[in-house]
Amino acid sequence: MRELELYYGPQHLGMVGNFSITLQVEGDRIVKASANPGYLHRGFEKLMEQRTWMQNFPLVCRINVVEPDHMELIYAMGVEKLAGIEVPERGKYVRSIYCEMARVASHLFGAWAYANMLGFDTVAHWAMYHRDLLLDMFEELTGARVYHIYLRPGGVRRDFPDGFTDRLVETLHKIGGKVPDYNATFFENSLFRKRAECVGIVNREEALRMGAVGHTLKATGMAYDIRKIEPYDAYDQIDFDIHTREKGDAYSRLLAIRDEMIESVHMIFKLIDKMPAQGEVCTKTPNPFKWTIPAGDAYVRCESSRGELGLYMVSDGGSKPYRVHFNTPSYNHGLTVLEKALEGESISDVGNIMISLYVVAPEIDR
């Protein structure tokens, strides 16, 4: 059969984000796939070297548009580590709640993308609607829908408004009440299982070899989660489970995401219950225009909704970072794992596999 070169993206309905894959296809089978990122490259790490420590917050959240909050968190953690700032107790809880909200919103976006990819309009619309409800909570808390810039070194920008937690719990109950509906129409739909099961298999050995993190690894039965291994913020104060699946295919990855989402909602409830009622949410930091941070380097990491998110930051003692390097989970998934997972699959499953690996293009390009 004739080999054909097919450009999948960047202008393609099945492509979430500005990303492109060059496929060598033989009939309907993919012989070789090579990812072609860079459509969203803005040189963030270079730009951040030219802005002060505080000025970088508006930039850093724009690295990942789907889930900007963990980007803020990792950068704030890096600055805190270099400058030796401690976060007050209540601030830690607020941060954790905020990040778990972001995780739920991000996973709902993922559900939209996945459902949309398989032509599952109904579920896609529901998921996007429920994400919007959560974005409303973000808007109430931070004043913005997508880019919140809520975290800062030493804590958060402002405390929860009055009655916020009640409204948050109400919203989450509203979303959680629809989980049976989602299960019936989406996760346990026999046709959907036919599409997603045994597709894009990444087994444990391969996943470890290729440096997979997050739910790609959790779907192979490995409970690798930074929140457990190296607890930050308030995650060591509460109990939570890490849900794993065994098979490592697209379906297991999706179920791992679903379970993590439900667990996140429970975590928010636990965090709200345990949160100190009073107290500061932010440590005072020096005047941002004159703020210098002692020389040194730090590697910090947290668990974003797609897996381990790391930041290597170097300070030379000045008012600006000397070098910032983000290690984003999509980088590995999109460039190494995706290419391997696509080999031998059918063209119909390119989007399917890509979304199940949760590749977010701006995060790769930075």
Place this chain on the structure above:
Amino acid sequence: MVSLKEKLLSDFEGLKIDDREADRLFIDTQKEAVLSLLSYLKKAGYNHLAMVSCTDWIDEGKFELVYIVNAYLSGDQVFGKKEKKCIVIRTKISRQSARFMTVMEIFENAEPYEREMHEMFGIDFEGHPRLTPLMLERDYKIPPFRKDFDTLNYVNNTFGKIPSIEQRKEGLK
């Protein structure tokens, strides 16, 4: 039980190890030792290469390559309570002849990172199968992440020099 730091110090020469931080071990090493150090650590359980990074110390005329390895652990697994969770290996190479060995044989997922280093800093990794452009499509005289690359200057000289359509029209008359 001998700690990892002591083991490393006895097995390798010329290591500078900083273990002040709670969960991190910073190792400064000669560039020759990096590959053997990485495979040693992989055997010791640090089987996940988190990232490869690079810092441009322009005043010293050196590039500092940074390899960060950690261990794949399951949630409740305890990895020798005293051991550090992340190891940061730093090594310096010359800025003029920026070349180094690829570590892909040890950690396969170093591939895109090294490709990016090649593109952004102009470091050649020997033995890397495809050092083709990853992100960028344009040619930059100086690789953009080097400290002597002035972005604002570049922007003004390329994008700023392009006239608007109105200016072009006036130029016609």
Place this chain on the structure above:
Amino acid sequence: MDRNQISKWLKNPGKMAHKYSFHVVYFCTGCGIIEIPPSITTRWDAERFGIIPVATPRQANLFLITGYVSTKTLKAIIRTYEQMPEPKYTVAFGSCPINGGMYYDSYNTITSLDKYIPVDGYIAGCMPRPEAVFIGVTHLWKLIDMDKADGYKRYREDYVHYRANQEQLYGQMDWPPLFPVEKKEQANL
């Protein structure tokens, strides 16, 4: 909204049909794309006004350039724009396509989009909320009514200059000109 005024439909059906049948190229050029799913789904439902995303530029007549444009993307944008059949409209999101916005000093994002392709309107905000997108569309309706959404006409007329700008950025382009370009007319600045 004058979708129900039959007299207008009889007077100028083509224009009215363009107003109420925007088929959008689904091209995630930047971060503004994150607000497109909310605006085409349940909460805001752009399909009320006939706005739906379509798969290929050939079937489309509206191009939403959602945010900053990197040089690599610009190439794809120009190709996509040239593939769209006329009449076609372009709307850019946020401040980044206007003058670079917060990426004013980024070496890989262009600073003004309208040097390379014509833009009919800009929607302010980073990123524009779905409401802002809708307001942008209503403004586009007004522009179409007044015949001021003439980006595609400008592109045809001034193609020499647009092509010259594109070539100045990219050097030799790897696809032929859309409209005939006479070399002697080419102005070099």
Place this chain on the structure above:
Amino acid sequence: MNIVALIVSPLIALITGLFFLGLSRKISARIHWRYGPPVYQPFIDVMRAFSQKSITHGNFFDFGIILSLTGTIVLVLFLPIGGLWALNTGGLIMFLYLMLLGPFGIALSGAAAANPNSSIGISRNFLLALAYEVPLLLILLAVMTDYNTISLVEIVEKQAATGMAISSWRLVIPGIAYFLILPAILGLRPFEITGAVQEIASGPIAEFGGKHMAFYTLQHALQTFVGIALFVDIFLGGGTLFGLLNSLAGTVWVDILEIFIFLLKMVLVLFIGLFVNAVYPRFRIEQAMQYLWKWPTLIAFVGLVIVAIIN
């Protein structure tokens, strides 16, 4: 009568087909908790597409889409719409062959466009057609054997006398089989494989713009109409409704009312198809073929055997 029917029946088919497209968008929107576009949205889309300049990829590109459209119009002429039919000479077998003309024309166009997505879409289109033609043939054979005729018009007339085919116990099994393949004929999910936008960028029509797109939309509307109308004609008794109109026999009203009832029945079928459409993702092509050759074929075969034994 015939001259009128020759003009009126394609017109009815076109208008109702477009309305059905709009209606399906509206209904899906309501299932998605949305308000949805107006039902006349496809008319606006077609007008818009006609007013756009289109890019052609050679003569075959133009010829293919026109062949497809005319083929489908001819198909409509053979189809009794209530009491209205333009040509009653053709039989079901001929109908089956004409049904291939629509996909064939689009395939011709798509092939001329030389877009890799188009060629994948075309191969999927033919595979899918191949997959549903087998059970469809068995179903039609059962019906033809039972009514002892190959003429669509006679089938409808016999149903007018004896009641809907689907209510007779002999034909209920082929009816079920037809219903199972109906989404495949209409291109609804789970069989929305040919023009899967997220996978192959709307497949054969990836290069269609402007007037070509308008012609395609019209063809698609007609195709939808034909797919549903065939079901209504064969199994739901066409425009008859339990002999309710017998009292009006002989007047013009019967003709008009029959058309009306016919369309009503079509809407009903469309609704059920849309609900199926809303709760399923799409198949992969090989899964679709597996499914179509397994259950609908089996059921249709059983139905045919039963009918054959009885006659």
